[in-house]
Amino acid sequence: MEAMIINQQNKIVYTREMQQVIMTVINAVAKLVRLPKNTEVSVMVVDNSYIQELNFIYRQQNRPTDVLSFAMNELGEDEPDYDFGGDVNVLGDIVISLEQAQVQSEEYGHSLNRELGYLVAHGMLHLLGYDHETEDEKKLMRNLEDKIMHSVKLER
Numbered sequence: 001m002e003a004m005i006i007n008q009q010n011k012i013v014y015t016r017e018m019q020q021v022i023m024t025v026i027n028a029v030a031k032l033v034r035l036p037k038n039t040e041v042s043v044m045v046v047d048n049s050y051i052q053e054l055n056f057i058y059r060q061q062n063r064p065t066d067v068l069s070f071a072m073n074e075l076g077e078d079e080p081d082y083d084f085g086g087d088v089n090v091l092g093d094i095v096i097s098l099e100q101a102q103v104q105s106e107e108y109g110h111s112l113n114r115e116l117g118y119l120v121a122h123g124m125l126h127l128l129g130y131d132h133e134t135e136d137e138k139k140l141m142r143n144l145e146d147k148i149m150h151s152v153k154l155e156r
Contacts, residue, residue, distance in 0.1 A: 001030040002040040009047040012098045012112075018045075021113045021154070025120040028151045032144070033128060039089040041127065043096065043120065051097040066100045067119040069093070069126035094123035114154045121148040 003026050007014040022043055030039060048064035055061045055068065072092040096119050098112075105115035125141055132138040149155050 001027055001035060001037065004040070004042040005045070006042070007045045007098075008050065009045060009098055011047045012102055014045060014098065017113060018098075018116055021117045021152075022120050024152050025117045025148060025154075026124060028148050029121060029124040029128075032148060032151070035091075036089055038087065039091060041091045041094065041124070043094045043123075045096055045098050048097050048099045051095060051100065054095060064097055064100050066097055066104060067123045068095045069123045070095070071127045071129070091124075091127040094120065094127065096120070096123065108156075110156060114149075114156070117152060117154040118145065118149060121145050 052064040070093040072090045101115045105112045
């Protein structure tokens, strides 16, 4: 599993430990769902103003959010079908507001690394087609998130 991680913000100190949390969770998800080794994902760490802009553009929500996922294998009505020839399985992009993650970690009373790990797991599952629109979908996604967080020792 390949991952490109870019820290695009300067409001919160971004550490090597955070980078390691992101990679560890990505690899845990890859192992859990048996992703092929040629799978790639990108993670961009941003601040609230950046993610608010994306949230407005793509979801018409004019407020910051914690994580957004942009799946490459999920086609909307107006999106062209690209054939990558099977060499690389590109999952897509995850955008995480580290600023919002810090706020939420304080609200929930756990570490910023735990919140960051959870947001990576949540974003990865969205890239894989999981959602939480119905109660059954929400239960399934929460169960997978719990398994991932347990496997990387970032439980509540």
